[in-house]
Amino acid sequence: MVKEFTPHHYWALILGGSSGLGLAAAKKLAAHGMHLCIVHRDTGIEMEKIREAFDALRATGVQVITFNVSVTNAEKRGEILQQLKALMGTDGRIRCLLHSIARGTLKAMDGETPLTADDFMVTLEHMAVSLYDWTSAVVQQQLFAPDARVLSFTSEGSHRAWKHYAAVSAAKAALEAISRSIALEYAHRGIRANCIQAGITDTRSLRMIPGHEQLLAYAQEHHPMQRATTPEDVATIVYLLCKDEAAWINGAVIPATGGSHIV
Numbered sequence: 001m002v003k004e005f006t007p008h009h010y011w012a013l014i015l016g017g018s019s020g021l022g023l024a025a026a027k028k029l030a031a032h033g034m035h036l037c038i039v040h041r042d043t044g045i046e047m048e049k050i051r052e053a054f055d056a057l058r059a060t061g062v063q064v065i066t067f068n069v070s071v072t073n074a075e076k077r078g079e080i081l082q083q084l085k086a087l088m089g090t091d092g093r094i095r096c097l098l099h100s101i102a103r104g105t106l107k108a109m110d111g112e113t114p115l116t117a118d119d120f121m122v123t124l125e126h127m128a129v130s131l132y133d134w135t136s137a138v139v140q141q142q143l144f145a146p147d148a149r150v151l152s153f154t155s156e157g158s159h160r161a162w163k164h165y166a167a168v169s170a171a172k173a174a175l176e177a178i179s180r181s182i183a184l185e186y187a188h189r190g191i192r193a194n195c196i197q198a199g200i201t202d203t204r205s206l207r208m209i210p211g212h213e214q215l216l217a218y219a220q221e222h223h224p225m226q227r228a229t230t231p232e233d234v235a236t237i238v239y240l241l242c243k244d245e246a247a248w249i250n251g252a253v254i255p256a257t258g259g260s261h262i263v
Helices: 020-031 044-058 074-088 117-140 166-185 212-222 231-242
Strands: 010-015 035-040 064-068 093-099 144-154 191-198 253-256
Touching: 010 020, 010 074, 010 117, 020 035, 020 044, 020 093, 020 231, 035 044, 035 074, 044 064, 064 074, 074 093, 074 117, 093 117, 093 231, 117 144, 117 166, 117 191, 144 166, 144 231, 166 191, 191 231, 231 253
Parallel strands: 010 035, 010 093, 035 064, 093 144, 144 191, 191 253
Antiparallel strands: none
């Protein structure tokens, strides 16, 4: 495995990197020599398995620091960036800020406990606005590399209606809009921002969606490759977008679906 990021002392700041797409991306970037700062929010029951995953990342030879806090906590955000700044020293810089937050409300609009405005706001704060909060904070701390990448995960639900998905759908649409604005307004700083639209992927987040079994079955039956997307498929796109050769990709929503979006 070529560790092309090692000589540059590059770091990835991953929001939501303890499972699913975020963890798969962390594994891929670590394998290529990128150090990792992972912010996640998990319960004590889940932490034993998560610690094992983090230890496996360290075993690749990169530095890994982790913080089990909410990404919307402004005070903690400042503390994390100060610790990261001290650890990176004068040579290290954040090459990749990856947003993989999946804290959203999955309620029907018409049900016994219908979706509320507060549900929308909490979901938007975690799954969309937090991308800007962290990007802005990293810029203010001057921690980005001269050629940095701000990446986030969106879904087909940003422009299609699924039952119980209204709050997350709104957040994904907002996430794409925020990403485009980052691509425009921070371009003079060398920051590229793109969203990756993952196909239907069997993750913990997907299993929380009512009817996810039908989504997976449909994806496998109708997919041109006759299978669903895997976290590793999406992680490879993250890695590719972090390479020097991807510098001219900016402000895009990139399908990582294997072709499912065309059928």
